[in-house]
Amino acid sequence: MKPILNSPDLPYCRGCGHSLIAKGTAKALEALGIQPADVIIVTDIGCHGIIDRCLNTHTVHGLHGRSVALGAGIAMGLDNPDKEVIVFIGDGGSTIGLQHILEAARLNLDMTVVVHNNMLYGMTGGQSSGLTPRDFKTVFPESGNPYESYDLCALLVSQGAARVSRIAGTGDLSSHLQEALSVRGFSLIEVVEVCPGYGVKFNPGRNLREIIATSGKPAGKWENQRESFVYPRGTKTEDLLGDLRFIDQTNDPVAPFSLALVLSGSAGEGVQVAARLLACAAVGAGYHVALKGNYPVTVGVGFSSAELVISDRPAGSHDTEIPGVVVVTSGDGLSHIRKRIAGMKKGMLFIDSSLPVPETGSDIYSHDFRSAGARSASLYALLVFLKTTGYIPVEAVFRAIRDQGYDKKVQTGRLRSLIGC
Amino acid sequence: MKKVLIDGSCIVTEAMARAGADAFIGYPITPANLLYQYAGRRFPLMIPAPDEITVVQWMSGLSACGRIPATATSFPGFALMLESINMAFMMELPMIIILVQRLGPATGTATCGAQGDITLLRGMISGGHQLPVLCPSGFTDCWKLGALSVSISAGLRSPVIFLTSKEMMMTVRSFDTDKLGILKPVKRVFYQGDDPYKSYQPAENGIPPFLPVTSSRWQVRLNASTHDNEGILQHSTPGALDNTRRLDQKAVSRLPEYTFFDLDEQDGACTIIMSYGITSAAAGEAVAAIRKRGIRVSLLVAKTLFPVPDKYYEILDRYERVVIAEENINAQYARILFGARLPERVIVAGSIGKMVRRDEIIKKVISPL
Ligand SMILES: Cc1ncc(C[n+]2csc(CCOP(=O)(O)OP(=O)(O)O)c2C)c(N)n1
Ligand code: SF4
Numbered sequence: 001m002k003p004i005l006n007s008p009d010l011p012y013c014r015g016c017g018h019s020l021i022a023k024g025t026a027k028a029l030e031a032l033g034i035q036p037a038d039v040i041i042v043t044d045i046g047c048h049g050i051i052d053r054c055l056n057t058h059t060v061h062g063l064h065g066r067s068v069a070l071g072a073g074i075a076m077g078l079d080n081p082d083k084e085v086i087v088f089i090g091d092g093g094s095t096i097g098l099q100h101i102l103e104a105a106r107l108n109l110d111m112t113v114v115v116h117n118n119m120l121y122g123m124t125g126g127q128s129s130g131l132t133p134r135d136f137k138t139v140f141p142e143s144g145n146p147y148e149s150y151d152l153c154a155l156l157v158s159q160g161a162a163r164v165s166r167i168a169g170t171g172d173l174s175s176h177l178q179e180a181l182s183v184r185g186f187s188l189i190e191v192v193e194v195c196p197g198y199g200v201k202f203n204p205g206r207n208l209r210e211i212i213a214t215s216g217k218p219a220g221k222w223e224n225q226r227e228s229f230v231y232p233r234g235t236k237t238e239d240l241l242g243d244l245r246f247i248d249q250t251n252d253p254v255a256p257f258s259l260a261l262v263l264s265g266s267a268g269e270g271v272q273v274a275a276r277l278l279a280c281a282a283v284g285a286g287y288h289v290a291l292k293g294n295y296p297v298t299v300g301v302g303f304s305s306a307e308l309v310i311s312d313r314p315a316g317s318h319d320t321e322i323p324g325v326v327v328v329t330s331g332d333g334l335s336h337i338r339k340r341i342a343g344m345k346k347g348m349l350f351i352d353s354s355l356p357v358p359e360t361g362s363d364i365y366s367h368d369f370r371s372a373g374a375r376s377a378s379l380y381a382l383l384v385f386l387k388t389t390g391y392i393p394v395e396a397v398f399r400a401i402r403d404q405g406y407d408k409k410v411q412t413g414r415l416r417s418l419i420g421c
Numbered sequence: 422m423k424k425v426l427i428d429g430s431c432i433v434t435e436a437m438a439r440a441g442a443d444a445f446i447g448y449p450i451t452p453a454n455l456l457y458q459y460a461g462r463r464f465p466l467m468i469p470a471p472d473e474i475t476v477v478q479w480m481s482g483l484s485a486c487g488r489i490p491a492t493a494t495s496f497p498g499f500a501l502m503l504e505s506i507n508m509a510f511m512m513e514l515p516m517i518i519i520l521v522q523r524l525g526p527a528t529g530t531a532t533c534g535a536q537g538d539i540t541l542l543r544g545m546i547s548g549g550h551q552l553p554v555l556c557p558s559g560f561t562d563c564w565k566l567g568a569l570s571v572s573i574s575a576g577l578r579s580p581v582i583f584l585t586s587k588e589m590m591m592t593v594r595s596f597d598t599d600k601l602g603i604l605k606p607v608k609r610v611f612y613q614g615d616d617p618y619k620s621y622q623p624a625e626n627g628i629p630p631f632l633p634v635t636s637s638r639w640q641v642r643l644n645a646s647t648h649d650n651e652g653i654l655q656h657s658t659p660g661a662l663d664n665t666r667r668l669d670q671k672a673v674s675r676l677p678e679y680t681f682f683d684l685d686e687q688d689g690a691c692t693i694i695m696s697y698g699i700t701s702a703a704a705g706e707a708v709a710a711i712r713k714r715g716i717r718v719s720l721l722v723a724k725t726l727f728p729v730p731d732k733y734y735e736i737l738d739r740y741e742r743v744v745i746a747e748e749n750i751n752a753q754y755a756r757i758l759f760g761a762r763l764p765e766r767v768i769v770a771g772s773i774g775k776m777v778r779r780d781e782i783i784k785k786v787i788s789p790l
Contacts, residue, residue, distance in 0.1 A: 037637045045646070052642070053653045058634040060485060061644045061654060062478070063508050069475045073482015076468065077444070078635060100478065103471050237462050240435040241598050244425040276426065279593070283424050289595040291426070292588065297451070297531060317703035318592055319778055 002036050002056050004029050011050045015200075017169040017193020018048045018116050024173030025086065025114065028181055031174065039084045042071040044097075046090035047122040047195075057086075065089075065097030068104050068113055075109040075229070084181060085111040092121040094152060095130035101152075105161035105186045109229045112180050113188040115152065117169075118195040119211075126198025133215035137202040149217065152190055157222040162186050165221040168208050169193025179221075185228035192219075245404055247283045250396075254286040258311040259391065260320040262340070264333035265378050267295060267304040271329070273406065274378035275306030278392075280400035282310045285392045290315035294336075303336035310391070323347065326362070327385055329369050329377040331355060350385050352377070372418055376411055383419045394421055423598045429563045429589040430455035430493075432601070433519065436567030437491055438463045441575070441606035442517060444483045444490040446476045448498055451531040452587035453521040456493035464491075473498040477505035477518075484514035485643055487611065487633030489571055493519035496538055497528055503545060506580055508645040510546055511668070513621065513629065515574040515581075522586040524773060533774060534587030536698055539753035542582060543727060550669045553679055554582040554727040557589060558701035562724060564601045566681065572607040573679050578628055579672060584726060586699040586748070588776065612639070620644075620652040621664055627674055673728045680732055681724035690717035692786055693737060696746040697723040697754065700777045704746045707782035718786060729758060744785045746770040746777050 004026035010019045029039060039057035043049040045064035052059035062070045071087035078085065094101060094115050104111060120138045121127045128138040128145045131152060135144040153164045162185035167176045169191040180189040192212055194200055203211075212219060237243055263278075265271040272293050279289045287310050295304045307320040326341055327350040328334050334355050341349060345361040352369045365388060372380035379397075386394050401410050434456055445460035445467045461467045466488075470476040473494060480490035494502065499520050509516055520542075524533040542554050555570050557563045567583065574581040612618050612632040618639035621629050629650075634641045642652030647661045655661035683701075685708065686693075696704035701722040708720045721736055737743050737758070743766060745755040752769040759767050770777055770785045 035637075037640065040634045050654065052644075056640060058636075058641045059643070059652070060512075060634065061642075061646055061648075061652075062481070062512075063504055063645055066474065066478045066505065066508075069478030070482050070485075072475075073479035074485055074634060075482070076466070076479065077483040077486025077488050080635070083635070099471055100475055103475060231466060231468070233465075235462075236465065240431050240438075240459055240463050241425075241427075241601070244427060244431075244598070247424045247426070247595075249422070249424060276593070279426055279595070283426065283595040287595070289426070290592055291594070292592040294532070315594060316706050317776065317779060318588065319703070319776070321775060321778060 001030070004036055004039070004056055005054050006056050007054050010054055012047060013197045015194070015196040016047070017118055017191065017195070018051070020169055020171070020173050020193065021048070021114060021116055021191055022051050022054070024177045027172070027174035028177035029084070031178055032181060034084055038082060039086060040074055042067045042074065042085065042087045044089040044093040045123070046093055046116070048088050048090055048116040051088065065093040066100065067093065068097055069100035071111050072100065072104040072109050075111045081110065081184065086181070087111060087113045089113060089115055090122065091115065091117040091119060091131035092129045095150065101156065101188065102159055105156050105159055105188070107229050108162055108185045108226045110185055112183070114177070115188065115190040117190050117192045118199060119192070120195060120198055122195045122197060126195070126202065133211060133217070136211065139198065139202070142202070149215065151217050153217070153220070153222060156188055157224065160224050160226060161188060162226040163223050164188050166190040166192065166217065166219050168212055168219055170208060185226055247280055248403065249284055249286050252285065254312050256312045257391065258313065259309070259325060260323045261308045261310065261325040261327065262305060262320060262323045262337060263308070263327045263378060263382065264303060264305040264337040265329035266332040267299060267301055269304070269330065269378055270375050271304040271306055271378045273409070274382050275308055277379065277397055277400045277404065277406065278382050279308060280404055281396035282392050284399060285396050287312060287392070288315045290318040292318065303332040305333065305336055325350070325385065327381045328352060328355065329381050334358070348389070350381055352381070372415065376415060379410065380415055380418060383415060387419060394419060424595055425598055426593050427560070427596050427598070428455060428591055428593050429557070429560060429585065430591070431459055432560055432563040433567040433583070434459035434463050436564045436604060437517060437571055439604040439606065440568035440571035442489045442491045442571045444480070444488045446470050446479045446490060446492050448473050448476050448494065450495045450498045452523055452534070452591050453493035453495050453519065455590060456519055456521070460491070473501040474505055477502045477509060480516045481505065481509050481512065481514050484509065484516050485634045487609070487635060489515050489517070489575055489607070491517040491519065493521060495521050495523045496525050499538070507546055509580045510550065510552055511645045512643045513578040514643070515578060517570050517574055517581050517583055519583045519585065521590050522584070532587070534699060534748065534776065535773065536586055536700065536748040537753065537773070539726065539747070539749070539757065542584065543757050548665070548669070551672045551728045552579050552582065553577065553672055553725065554584050555679070555681065556584045556698045556724055556726050558683070558698055558722050558724060560594065560596050561600055563589065566724060568604045569679065575607050575609055576628070577672060577675055578631055584698065588699045619650050621648065621650040623667055627667060627671055676728050676730055679725055680730040682730070682733070683722040683724070684720070684736060686719040687712065687717045690719045691740060692742040692744060693719040693721055693740040694744045694746060694782060694786065695721045695723065695737065697726060700746045700748050703777050703779045704782055706779040707786065710779065710783055711786055716787065726754065733758065742766050742768065744768045744770060744782065746782045748772050748777055
């Protein structure tokens with residue numbers, strides 16, 4: 001069997017804890033009889049990340065703090081329990097990428113994360129990280145870290161990680177790593193270790209066991225019984241286009257016109273449905289249509305408007321800035337469109353009779369649209385508009401209601417009697 | 422004839438899925454939410470991520486396994502993705518990022534369209550490298566370019582940006598689905614050589630054959646740091662810098678294979694209108710109206726925005742005047758084409774908060790005459 005490491009010479013400073021992890025991981029994989037080609041090691045940016053040149057496994061060397069998310073994507077894509085995804089990350093990487101670790105644990109992806117917690121950012125010169133213990137000295141603050149560190153393990157256990165452990169990074173680590181690697185699902189092992197380059201230099205006389213003992217983050221092992229990640233396939237369609245409702249077109253002659261219409265009312269009052277039904281009716285009558293909805297981000301309150309272009313030619317640029325027809329069914333709708341109504345030098349304004357008629361150059365048609373009830377006012381207003389102008393037969397709207405499956409939602413009978421057909 | 426009411430999001434999602442994109446990672450953002458919704462119904466694998474950095478990292482992992490993932494976002498999400506897209510570019514991982522533009526800066530107006538991310542896209546890769554940016558000008562483009570973005574991404578081993586705007590993805594239009602041709606899934610050929618695989622050893626076409634990390638035969642090394650052709654990190658060895666130079670040329674050298682545009686030239690015209698994406702419909706209408714007045718004018722609709730095809734200069738150089746219509750107020754594509762100080766012959770019709778109108782373009786063409 002090919003060894004996991006391709007060289008006994010590792011690229012770290014003498015005495016660096018990262019070496020013990022690399023050797024321990026290799027020994028653990030070999031003890032488990034796993035071939036290098038069945039292992040994907042994802043490394044982060046940080047001193048630990050320079051290991052990949054020494055590995056015979058697949059290696060993926062990504063960005064600072066993102067290796068867990070990258071490994072998570074690989075775990076999702078593999079869908080193969082015979083492959084091992086191992087992620088190497090530092091304490092710095094695991095705070096900038098904390099969300100990624102939580103997410104992989106939450107989904108219980110089948111992967112093993114090895115946190116190289118040397119209690120500081122090694123590669124950038126020994127600065128403190130979120131996992132630096134209180135009072136531990138780093139390049140800054142030199143007098144010792146004044147803040148409490150994260151308990152990464154406790155955090156992950158509380159969020160349901162299948163297996164989490166914290167160990168001191170001394171001696172042969174392979175048995176601990178072997179245990180972590182044997183978990184089906186998400187496991188994380190935090191190896192607390194020293195960085196001779198900076199940690200030892202700034203904290204003379206301290207040793208690892210004492211630091212761990214006084215940090216309040218003890219060594220240990222924690223588990224949650226979980227099923228490993230399975231993708232819920234759910235209901236998938238094979239063809240979005242096939243799921244669309246086709247609109248039957250009549251053979252009636254198509255009168256040439258291009259109309260920009262804005263329907264403006266209140267959220268929750270059926271504005272978008274009414275506009276869609278008019279659009280279907282127009283298509284059924286042989287016209288081209290473009291329709292866009294317009295509403296505040298809070299979709300359930302305030303105005304709701306629909307901008308529609310109906311034309312005997314392809315609707316092209318969907319220009320409704322100066323509409324030919326405006327239909328207003330509520331006060332919200334009027335406030336939203338008032339300025340544009342004022343700018344109209346011609347055209348038609350259909351407005352509910354309860355509303356004040358604004359300044360405009362368009363012809364005004366005032367009507368009690370709301371007598372159809374708030375939820376039907378928009379559709380009723382559009383029917384009144386069609387009956388008044390004859391652009392499209394009113395019957396085409398009723399056909400659209402039926403063909404598009406709205407007959408249960410729309411009070412067809414009541415609308416018919418109001419409109420008188 | 423099969424008339425339906427449909428939006429561009431539906432067409433793009435279906436096209437990409439048919440072309441072989443098989444995973445979608447989503448994070449909600451207006452105006453890209455319809456794509457998220459459709460992808461959930463259509464893609465074999467669709468997983469919601471907790472943020473956009475995760476989105477591209479997960480996509481990269483999936484891509485490393487041989488899948489072709491896609492996502493859809495708008496500027497705020499795209500900004501978070503940038504470093505990770507650089508990673509995917511450097512690792513040479515296929516994936517499609519649909520960028521649905523909205524009005525900025527920052528959160529701007531989520532429900533207002535725009536074409537304001539053009540400058541950003543030109544400079545999005547550190548080092549000034551380029552990746553393909555395709556921009557549909559209508560529903561048939563959504564279909565064709567949607568599918569092509571998948572095959573180009575796989576063929577080029579590169580992320581591809583499918584650049585669009587709110588109106589293209591959200592406005593519902595009557596459309597005849599018979600106009601959409603048949604799409605076939607991209608056939609991916611992975612490395613089959615008998616020599617150990619080198620992840621970044623280019624074939625004759627400058628593109629390294631791909632091998633997923635699922636391979637049990639050969640070791641695969643992917644690397645986002647400066648690396649040699651084996652994928653091993655280097656500071657700045659000649660081999661590693663050669664690899665970075667190759668990356669710089671990769672998208673550019675294959676550009677003729679994915680230079681897409683529509684050209685409608687009129688004999689004797691001195692002016693050409695150039696546009697792209699959502700503004701090209703108004704540009705087309707302007708051309709028709711100007712010609713009706715007996716004035717000669719040509720139209721170029723760019724669909725491959727980046728790298729900028731030489732072909733565009735070849736065409737534009739034939740005209741005394743170039744009117745560029747785009748939905749921003751700082752002539753973004755115009756300045757990329759012609760420099761920060763626009764020559765006098767280049768005139769721009771721009772807009773924010775609303776689409777560029779046909780009449781505004783006509784005015785730019787006609788008034789100085
Ligand atoms: C987004 C980003 N921010 C900052 C950096 C700079 N950087 C490189 S390595 C590193 C810290 C590494 O520390 P750690 O993860 O603890 O690993 P160690 O070097 O200690 O092994 C930082 C901040 C970076 N590469 N990317
Ligand atoms: S600087 Fe510290 S973490 Fe980096 S290799 Fe040296 S000892 Fe290890």
